[in-house]
Amino acid sequence: VYINSTVLTDGSTATIDGAVSSQSGLYKFKLKVGDQSFDSFITKDAKFLFPQVIEITQSTSTAGSTANNTQATPKTCEDIAKTATPQMEAFIVSYCPYGLQMQRVLAEVVNSAPALQSNIKISYMGSISNGKIQAMHGEQEAVENLKQICIREEQPTKFYPYLNCFMKEGKSDECSTAAGIDNTKLKACTTDPKKGLKYAQVDFAASKKYGVSGSPTLVLNGEKVSEYDF
Numbered sequence: 001v002y003i004n005s006t007v008l009t010d011g012s013t014a015t016i017d018g019a020v021s022s023q024s025g026l027y028k029f030k031l032k033v034g035d036q037s038f039d040s041f042i043t044k045d046a047k048f049l050f051p052q053v054i055e056i057t058q059s060t061s062t063a064g065s066t067a068n069n070t071q072a073t074p075k076t077c078e079d080i081a082k083t084a085t086p087q088m089e090a091f092i093v094s095y096c097p098y099g100l101q102m103q104r105v106l107a108e109v110v111n112s113a114p115a116l117q118s119n120i121k122i123s124y125m126g127s128i129s130n131g132k133i134q135a136m137h138g139e140q141e142a143v144e145n146l147k148q149i150c151i152r153e154e155q156p157t158k159f160y161p162y163l164n165c166f167m168k169e170g171k172s173d174e175c176s177t178a179a180g181i182d183n184t185k186l187k188a189c190t191t192d193p194k195k196g197l198k199y200a201q202v203d204f205a206a207s208k209k210y211g212v213s214g215s216p217t218l219v220l221n222g223e224k225v226s227e228y229d230f
Contacts, residue, residue, distance in 0.1 A: 003103075006063070007161070008098055011230050014031055014032065014097075015031075015032050015144050016029050016030065016031065016032070017029075017030040017031070017032035022044075023041070025039065025043075025198050026041040026042065026044070026157060026160065027043075027044060028040070029041075029042070030165055031097070042065060045208050047117070052193035057062075057228070060070035067098060074226070074228075074229040075147045075223075075225055075226075080220055080221055080223060081105035081221050081222070081223065081227065082221070083221050085119070086119055086220070086221055087120075087121065087220075087221060087222075088094060088119060088120050088219070088220050088221075089097070089101075089117055089122075089124050089206070089218070089219040090102050090106060090120070090122050090123065090213045090216050090217070090218055090219075091123050091124065091125050091203075091207050091210075091215065091216060091217045091218075091219070092123075092125070092204075092215045092216045093124060093126070093135055093136050093137065093145060093215045094124070094135075094137070094141055094144040094145050094148055094166075095135075095137045095140065095141040095144065095170070096137070096216075098215060098216060100167055101216075102215075102218075102227075103123045103163055103167055104167055106120055106122060107160055107163050107167070109166055109171070110160050111164070113178065115197065117160070117183060122148075122152065122163075122205040123207065124145045124148065124149055124203045124204075124207075125131060125201065125202065125204070125207050125212055125217075126142065126145055126203075126204055126207075127204055128197060128200065128201060128204065131193060131197070133145060133146050133197070133200055134147040136208050136215070138199060143190075144172060145200070146190050146196050146197075147181050148166075148187065148189060149199050149203065150186055150190050150195070150196050150197075150199065151181060151186065152191035153189070153199045154185060154186075154189055154195075155181060155186070156184065158179045158180060158181055159180040161178070161180070162175050162176065162178075162181060165178045166180060175218075189201070205218075210224050211224065212224070
């Protein structure tokens with residue numbers, strides 16, 4: 001009820017998919033939003049929800065909390081360095097419900113004020129191993145991350161039309177058609193390591209530079225900030 005009324009404000013609905021189990025003092029369950037399912041956890045008193053947790057015995061190179069990291073000292077607008085051409089970069093992964101929520105906000109900004117598109121960049125978290133992209137939520141997300149990166153870089157006028165469709169139900173193929181994506185050009189990008197992987201590596205290097213570990217994470221004028229501070 002909380003997620004449907006507070007987080008998902010676009011008309012989509014979250015449900016519990018399958019059985020609920022107990023693990024390490026938490027309840028574990030699959031949260032389904034549209035056609036997508038996410039392993040999630042909640043405390044047994046139902047006070048705290050964790051869309052994802054990090055196992056401390058595993059490498060954190062591609063893992064992260066899907067809730068954004070809060071900062072010890074909140075920043076205000078006055079704390080952020082001003083530039084003539086302000087730039088906000090939002091780091092997300094394509095199947096994170098909180099990352100999708102950030103994409104919805106930024107897409108609405110661009111839809112309402114198209115001139116701001118040049119000041120906003122949606123970037124992606126991840127890594128590359130053995131010539132393949134790795135993502136927080138597995139192979140399907142890695143493929144979608146690369147697809148969105150290629151659209152952003154090579155078909156930029158189709159990027160937000162594609163996101164506006166994909167954010168509703170996650171129907172990637174149908175949204176490619178709806179947005180008028182050139183699939184031949186897209187396939188060439190996603191299968192050519194000199195294109196797609198090169199574009200992705202720029203995103204991943206930036207996320208490493210800023211110490212990004214959660215989706216979404218915002219970087220404003222070169223400083224990592226929390227949306228909760230504003």
